[in-house]
Amino acid sequence: MAPPAVTEDSLSQSPPQPPPKAGGDVAPHVITFRGLKFEVDRWLELVSQCQYLPEDVMLQLCSIVISRMSSQCNIAKVTSPATIVGDIHGQFYDLVRLFEKGGSPEESTYVFMGDYVDRGYYSLEVLTYLFLMLVKYPNRVVLLRGNHETRRVSHQYGFSEECIKKYGHMAIWRECCNVFDKLPIAALIDNKTFCVHGGLSPRLPTLDSVLHLQRNIEVPPAGPLCDLLWSDPEDYESGWCMNPRGAGWVFGRDVAQEFIKTNNLDLICRSHQLVQEGFKFIFPDILCTVWSAPNYCYRCGNIASILKIKPDGSRDVIYFDAVPSEAREVPNRMAAPYFL
Structure with a gap:
């Protein structure tokens, strides 16, 4: 059975806080x-238990993210050490394991692609x-x-339906799509890794x-913005070919x-295509997935990876497997809205 959403009753008492760091207490963020x-810390503690937020809190969170993203340019500039992450696709328990493998954002800036x-x-x-x-670590995430961060695709492949099941309507999905419009479309690490x-x-x-590309739009079915999000490298091709x-x-x-x-540049790093081995150079030394x-x-039985970029330019691939089925919850087909 799926973990329940956060209800107003659950907000009457603050959840347990993580232990303070050495050297004194740490004030909640x-x-x-x-x-x-x-x-932020209170909501992170709750969401880390695979729960979702009350509607008014989620709307506020989306507004905060939109406000912060609106002032950013199309290419986020990042300084190493950095941790590059590929597709997540709603696999929450594996995301938690990813952070366990990769460490805190305080130690390395995370770039999710x-x-x-x-x-x-x-x-x-x-x-x-x-x-x-992102809100807690604005310079580190x-x-x-x-x-899939578009209205057309996320409506077709499950995210909009999930929001309806959990909130009872599409308002949260629509607001998340407004956030999608504001997200940067690329990152540049140390001016060398794109x-x-x-x-x-x-x-x-x-x-x-x-x-100079206009990004604050729904991604069109063709054109340069679409290309950045949909194109694929192929080792047996040259030039540009039609994408199947x-x-x-x-x-x-x-x-x-x-x-x-x-x-x-030294390297183009991307995701978008499943590779069974978790990490793969498509073009040796210059482009990886x-x-x-x-x-x-x-x-699919594949393993997963994250790529660490160090200040000296060296790279380290960290591999990880899925969380065992007995350690994760599988939701009911129809998740009850949080307010029921």
Whole structure:
């Protein structure tokens, strides 16, 4: 049975706080937004139990994230040490294990490359947890947009239905989609590692052209923004080819080499495609795929990975398996709204 949502009754007492760090007590992380206090640590403690927030709190959280994202440019600038994360797809318990493997954002900036929702059981809880982490660590957590962070795709593949089952209506899904419109579309680590969800675009040959792209829109079915979220590399192709997905392009090693040379980069890092081994260089030394949803869809049997970028430029791939089935909850087909 799925863990229950947070109810108003559960808010009458503060949940247990994590032990203070050595050297003294640590004050709870509280921010003030539009005259209201938002108790980040309190909500993180609850959501970490695979619960979702009351509707008014979730709406406030979305507003906070929108406010913070609106002032950011298309390419988030990151300084190492950094931890690069691929697709999550609603696998909440595996997300918790990911942080156990990767460590605290206080030690390394996390760059998530999109696809937080759909497919898995807990898209809402995954997204809520990541929004809270972004609010708590605004300079240490970067959330990029994936091709599932759109109205069209998340309506088709499960996130909107999940929000209706848990909240009883579509308002939360709509507000989350408004957040999606504000997410950066790429990240640049130490000016050398370019992170994007899908791949490249023939209309965006330079980082400057990516910076000038209009991102605050629903992703169209074609065009440069669509390309960044949907394109795929292929080792046996050259140039640009039609993508069998029906969106974006398939591009060859020569395209990636030209992008690397033009923009003085060392590596293109992306996700978007399941790789059974969790991490794979598609084009040796210049383009890799990081996949962070182990046993994808609870049946693919793959392992997962995160990629660590160190200040000296070295890289470390950390692999992890899915949380065992006996250590995770499987929700009922119809989850009751939190207010029932």
